Amino acid sequence: MTAVDVHAIDGKLLPPDARFDVVVVGAGAAGTAAAIAAAAEGATVLLVDENPVRGDLIGTDVPLFYGGRMTAAVQQPARMIEQIVASNPALETAIEAGVDVRLGTAAWGLYVNGPAMRALPAPMLGIADAERATMIGFDRLVLATGARDLVLGFTGWDRPGVMGAQGFAALLTRYDALASRRVLIAGSGALALETALLALAHGIAVLGIVEVAEAVQGPSALAERVGAAGVPLFLGHTIVAADGGIDGVDRVTLAAVANKRQVEVYCDTLLLAIGAIPATELLEAAGVAPGETITRVGDCASVVRPDPAYLQAWSAAVGRHAPPETIVCQCEAVARADLIGVQPPRYLDRPVAMAARSLSSLLNDGPAHPDQIKRLTRAGMGVCQGRRCREQVACLLAEQQGVPLDRVPVATVRTPVRPVPLGVLADWQESAAMTAGWDVWFGIPTQWTPYAIIGTPEEAEHVSGLGGTMHV
Amino acid sequence: MSEADTPRGASVVVIGAGVTGLSAAWWLARSGIDVVVLDKGIVGWEASGRNGGGASHYQSPLFAEEQRLWPQMDDLLGYPTEYVRERIIIQRDPALLDHYRAVGRMCSAMGYRVDDLDSRQAQAAVPLTDETCLGGIHLRFGGHANPQRTVQAYAWALQDLGGRILQHCPALAIATAGGRVVAVETPRGRIACDALVVAAGPQSGMLLAPLKIDLPVAAARAEMIVTEPAPMMAIGGVDGNGLYGRQTLRGNLAFGGGPHEWIATAPDGPADRPVSPLARNLARRVAEMFPKAARLNVIRSWAGIVENTPDGRPILDRLRDPGNVTVATMSGVGFGLSPASGHAIRDLVVDGVCSFADIAKLGLARFATLEPDWRERRGWAA
Numbered sequence: 001m002t003a004v005d006v007h008a009i010d011g012k013l014l015p016p017d018a019r020f021d022v023v024v025v026g027a028g029a030a031g032t033a034a035a036i037a038a039a040a041e042g043a044t045v046l047l048v049d050e051n052p053v054r055g056d057l058i059g060t061d062v063p064l065f066y067g068g069r070m071t072a073a074v075q076q077p078a079r080m081i082e083q084i085v086a087s088n089p090a091l092e093t094a095i096e097a098g099v100d101v102r103l104g105t106a107a108w109g110l111y112v113n114g115p116a117m118r119a120l121p122a123p124m125l126g127i128a129d130a131e132r133a134t135m136i137g138f139d140r141l142v143l144a145t146g147a148r149d150l151v152l153g154f155t156g157w158d159r160p161g162v163m164g165a166q167g168f169a170a171l172l173t174r175y176d177a178l179a180s181r182r183v184l185i186a187g188s189g190a191l192a193l194e195t196a197l198l199a200l201a202h203g204i205a206v207l208g209i210v211e212v213a214e215a216v217q218g219p220s221a222l223a224e225r226v227g228a229a230g231v232p233l234f235l236g237h238t239i240v241a242a243d244g245g246i247d248g249v250d251r252v253t254l255a256a257v258a259n260k261r262q263v264e265v266y267c268d269t270l271l272l273a274i275g276a277i278p279a280t281e282l283l284e285a286a287g288v289a290p291g292e293t294i295t296r297v298g299d300c301a302s303v304v305r306p307d308p309a310y311l312q313a314w315s316a317a318v319g320r321h322a323p324p325e326t327i328v329c330q331c332e333a334v335a336r337a338d339l340i341g342v343q344p345p346r347y348l349d350r351p352v353a354m355a356a357r358s359l360s361s362l363l364n365d366g367p368a369h370p371d372q373i374k375r376l377t378r379a380g381m382g383v384c385q386g387r388r389c390r391e392q393v394a395c396l397l398a399e400q401q402g403v404p405l406d407r408v409p410v411a412t413v414r415t416p417v418r419p420v421p422l423g424v425l426a427d428w429q430e431s432a433a434m435t436a437g438w439d440v441w442f443g444i445p446t447q448w449t450p451y452a453i454i455g456t457p458e459e460a461e462h463v464s465g466l467g468g469t470m471h472v
Numbered sequence: 473m474s475e476a477d478t479p480r481g482a483s484v485v486v487i488g489a490g491v492t493g494l495s496a497a498w499w500l501a502r503s504g505i506d507v508v509v510l511d512k513g514i515v516g517w518e519a520s521g522r523n524g525g526g527a528s529h530y531q532s533p534l535f536a537e538e539q540r541l542w543p544q545m546d547d548l549l550g551y552p553t554e555y556v557r558e559r560i561i562i563q564r565d566p567a568l569l570d571h572y573r574a575v576g577r578m579c580s581a582m583g584y585r586v587d588d589l590d591s592r593q594a595q596a597a598v599p600l601t602d603e604t605c606l607g608g609i610h611l612r613f614g615g616h617a618n619p620q621r622t623v624q625a626y627a628w629a630l631q632d633l634g635g636r637i638l639q640h641c642p643a644l645a646i647a648t649a650g651g652r653v654v655a656v657e658t659p660r661g662r663i664a665c666d667a668l669v670v671a672a673g674p675q676s677g678m679l680l681a682p683l684k685i686d687l688p689v690a691a692a693r694a695e696m697i698v699t700e701p702a703p704m705m706a707i708g709g710v711d712g713n714g715l716y717g718r719q720t721l722r723g724n725l726a727f728g729g730g731p732h733e734w735i736a737t738a739p740d741g742p743a744d745r746p747v748s749p750l751a752r753n754l755a756r757r758v759a760e761m762f763p764k765a766a767r768l769n770v771i772r773s774w775a776g777i778v779e780n781t782p783d784g785r786p787i788l789d790r791l792r793d794p795g796n797v798t799v800a801t802m803s804g805v806g807f808g809l810s811p812a813s814g815h816a817i818r819d820l821v822v823d824g825v826c827s828f829a830d831i832a833k834l835g836l837a838r839f840a841t842l843e844p845d846w847r848e849r850r851g852w853a854a
Contacts, residue, residue: 005851008692009731013749109751115743116693116735116777126749135749287744332722344552344621347721353550357628365627366639369514375521375620378722383700383771415747419769422699426756426766427749434753438714440729442692442804447784450578451533454785454833466578469571 007443016137023138030298031144039097050106052080064167065149068160073177108416110286147276147303155241160248165273180269192273193222238317275306281417308405315395331382370411481664482508491520493671494626495814501633512642516623522776527808528614537812551625554618559709562608576609585612600762674779689779696728713761736854790820
């Protein structure tokens with residue numbers, strides 16, 4: 001005999017609201033080209049891009065680290081859309097080719113069935129603009145989501161003017177909304193050198209390149225061009241602090257790794273160009289590997305994470321000058337000392353016993369997972385969803401454990417991978433089966449029977465009267 | 473902890489470092505008993521760290537003990553749990569409001585005060601709602617805590633009393649001799665014991681099956697969402713509108729509810745803990761319950777795997793054969809009751825009987841005549 005559990009999810013999730021042969025996420029060069037190519041083959045194509053990101057979310061750096069050196073233009077969505085189209089002429093070609101182009105539309109969730117979920121009627125991608133969320137079905141999904149800026153925490157990294165190299169490039173070339181005039185660049189790999197050349201080409205002064213290693217990391221051809229422009233190199237140096245006033249950074253203090261001798265550089269912007277991380281959050285949150293159905297193109301496929309040892313060297317060098325109160329997680333204001341001490345957030349008391357607890361005491365119990373650090377300290381639990389501190393926390397865990405960075409797992413990414421307001425995410429047209437079968441908990445009619453009446457004549461009355469709906 | 477540090481034995485071995493197993497171990501250690509807790513992963517990694525944090529379970533024989541203990545837990549453990557007293561349940565559907573009013577009267581009759589709230593009172597108590605709220609009930613008991621912080625608090629408190637926790641150390645088999653459990657086999661070797669507690673959630677049934685013990689549990693996936701922080705409400709333990717959950721002390725709104733999915737699990741745990749677009753149905757209900765929070769961003773969703781018994785009630789039992797085994801599953805309602813369930817398990821292990829409540833109706837014997845296809849009969853097959 002088989003029965004149906006009316007409170008189970010089976011049959012309650014609706015099919016996608018719309019379906020396309022090909023869905024492309026990210027309307028940069030690679031994504032736009034992929035969309036045009038698919039349309040040329042006769043496919044129905046949807047191309048979405050979250051840019052322009054809402055003004056309030058640009059402030060929380062999703063996904064690029066803009067760091068407050070943007071002009072007021074970023075608060076004007078219409079102008080931002082104009083700029084996006086102007087900076088990527090291929091978008092017009094895509095529209096002419098019949099691609100359904102939606103800007104200001106974030107892809108926040110990828111859902112596919114697997115061993116622990118069979119309830120989806122089809123694989124689907126959740127997208128949302130400012131008004132509503134929509135579920136999109138696809139035969140092929142192309143992720144052209146680019147790369148995310150990698151940042152490290154030091155004194156003053158939360159000041160306006162400390163920004164990621166990609167955030168800088170986006171403000172400069174995509175939005176024409178950059179307010180920087182004199183920049184200092186951390187890192188000397190290809191990303192850093194290209195960033196220097198980009199700045200110079202736009203008439204922005206590059207006051208130096210800071211590199212923790214003793215040699216420039218990027219290709220020599222690029223290094224020669226940067227050198228020819230007279231950009232000073234601070235090799236074997238690390239960042240101590242970014243100082244300034246209400247308008248943000250006005251100087252950055254560096255220190256030699258060898259002897260800690262300090263140098264001050266008077267700049268209005270510090271560009272973090274140590275590395276970039278492929279923006280594959282949709283895949284990570286869904287636990288899905290790319291394959292035939294889901295592919296990656298552009299930076300999210302080609303950008304290589306920085307070498308773990310190199311990143312650890314930067315993290316350790318920055319850490320040597322970072323006082324205990326240095327913020328690691330900006331969203332939740334978690335300081336370096338809180339993190340290393342696995343101390344609870346400031347709104348909780350810290351009882352005496354907590355003083356004996358630390359990351360190293362936690363590590364005595366076996367390899368720790370960064371998600372434990374999230375749970376205990378709240379680092380990575382804020383609205384930027386850990387984009388600004390995930391790598392920092394992993395570096396600190398590796399350092400504390402004395403293991404290479406690649407041995408430490410990275411904190412879990414969760415859906416929605418972009419913040420979406422409740423009222424936008426909400427499904428206002430859910431299935432009748434969802435509404436009818438909804439229960440607070442499992443809807444087991446005997447679960448909430450008061451213990452005293454179990455096995456008494458009153459039990460049946462309770463079960464039929466109040467039943468399985470969870471009570472308190 | 474290295475292989476060399478792995479204990480050879482303990483008076484009591486507890487399988488499962490979820491909230492029930494850890495509380496049991498902590499209670500045993502409080503009685504001066506040498507205890508080792510094994511877990512396939514990290515403390516509180518499954519449903520114990522992924523739930524609504526409620527602590528108001530009138531239906532349980534452990535209710536009075538739950539209510540007695542929670543206000544003391546921060547002091548008893550020495551670490552913060554974020555426990556906060558009292559709850560409010562609001563509704564915008566007249567039938568649901570009547571339903572909860574009836575529940576409130578039932579609790580009041582049991583001696584636990586519940587006040588009815590009309591719409592105006594509910595809006596005053598819950599500033600994030602509006603006039604669409606028809607009213608609610610205010611529980612002058614119960615409360616909520618932070619599941620993740622509480623699980624770690626149990627673990628640390630246990631260690632402070634000399635108890636040992638072996639993470640990443642699954643129980644592979646239970647060894648018996650002469651009708652008693654004598655040891656648990658692990659990848660790090662054999663750990664001898666005088667008594668065993670099995671509190672391994674969905675895996676408990678699989679662990680006990682070789683001993684010819686049928687512990688009937690079915691595993692399912694349940695989901696929750698969380699928003700960015702909202703302005704703090706005076707009482708954060710607010711739910712209703714088909715949801716359970718709370719406003720955390722940071723201000724986030726964390727809520728779950730709605731349909732579950734029955735899934736298969738393996739001896740080494742669930743294959744995955746995926747989320748579905750149910751997040752959208754949850755978001756709708758949170759936005760309806762708290763219209764003034766509808767613009768807040770949802771920043772996470774997650775799933776947990778919980779086990780249920782055929783009648784949805786816990787199994788807390790000291791077995792007859794082998795006589796030194798205590799089994800514990802709280803059937804999907806374990807977090808809030810954990811201070812009391814640990815106490816009951818300690819009593820069962822040490823004294824063979826719960827000292828503070830009659831829990832006889834939670835025995836395994838009630839399922840002696842359970843049909844072999846009980847999952848199919850309930851539509852619970854994975």
